[in-house]
Amino acid sequence: MxxxxxxxxxxxxxxxxxxxxxxxxxxxxxxxxxxxxxxxxxxxxxxxxxxxxxxxxxxxxxxxxxxxxxxxxxxxxxxxxxxxxxxxxDLCDSADLYDRLNDARAFSEPHAASIFQQLISAIAYCHRLGIAHRDIKPDNILFDSRNRLKLADFGSAEWFGGGETRTMTGIVGTPYYVAPEVLSGREYNEKVDIWSAGVILYTMLAGVLPFYGETASETFQAVLRANLRFPPRIFRSVSPEAKDLLRKMICKDVSRRLSAEQVLRHPWVINGGQTDSMADLT
Structure with a gap:
């Protein structure tokens, strides 16, 4: 109706x-x-x-x-x-990022960077206005007819304000992408979006998720352990710069996790995934 x-x-x-x-x-x-x-x-x-x-x-x-x-x-x-x-x-009638990942598996670094730059720019804008999305995942990353990324679905978003505390509560998000501090029931800040964006970047580069389990409970436990790994078979052709960015985004210590503005200034993002160094084989 x-x-x-x-x-x-x-x-x-x-x-x-x-x-x-x-x-x-x-x-x-x-x-x-x-x-x-x-x-x-x-x-x-x-x-x-x-x-x-x-x-x-x-x-x-x-x-x-x-x-x-x-x-x-x-x-x-x-x-x-x-x-x-x-x-x-807006009408976004192109395939969303979830479907694109299913079709392509891993992306090249320049391709991943072209998508990631748009995503992290949108997140940084939200954070500057005091809004945390809290459900960053491929399903919520849409594309219009000109292939321009559109961050969508703000039903779980929250204002975190401009006060000194800048914290939120409540378990929201999606198992594979949610930050560990959310699952632990503690107060948290807008950097939960950075964790989720880091998981998406990892998935674009690797074609697999960094944390997963057979059940939601097992996935939650893997996220809480936050044991980030770069399997050589999968990451052999991924640059050290990309791995450095992933370590600083998918970081359990929130005080050491990058902010959105810091991510935008990371060399891998600035250079659009183009690196001169040899891939890290370790």
Missing amino acids: MCESFNSEYQLCEEIGRGRFGVVYRCFSTASGDSFACKSIDKRLLTDATDRDCIDKEPKILHLLSGGHPNILQLHNVYEDEHSIQIVT
Whole structure:
């Protein structure tokens, strides 16, 4: 069921995705003819306060972020009535990073860097505004028709503010990508996003995850141990600079983990994954 105000401005087209609470459709503006994505949420499926909070929070955060960065999904309109919410955003109709990783396995360093530079730039922008995404994963990294990255799905995002503490609580995220301090139940800061982005970079370069198990519990235990390894068979052709960046992002000691701004200044990122040194064979 669509809000009447939405129907007066947009024409709904085919379904392009489906989530826990709703369906994503392609739509177009009847005034301009431009195409967009519409996330349609059935409010009757929001069974608890946490679910409702996520749905309420996402458009507010997208509104704050919209227009400020080319690699963050842009919010165009929100419509709400008694039974439903429609969130109109950029249309990202290319394969997301999850599908690209499944198709290509490992990426070359320049290819991985071209994606990673856009991702970490978007994360740094969020952090400058006091927003932590808290669910950075390949499924939430979309691409538009021009192959430009768009960081999406801010339902788990949180304001961490500009105070001295700058901490958050709550277990959110996805098992393979969540930072160990989140799983341990401690307070944490925005660097949880850096851990998750590091896991994504590792996966792009290696074609495998750094921490995994047969069950969610085993995966959580592997993340908590945070025993980062670079198997020679997989990492033989990966540069020392890339490994250095990974060690500084997937770092259990949060005080030593790089910030988003520091990641942007790392030589591997600045040089776009192009390195002159020989690959580390150890």
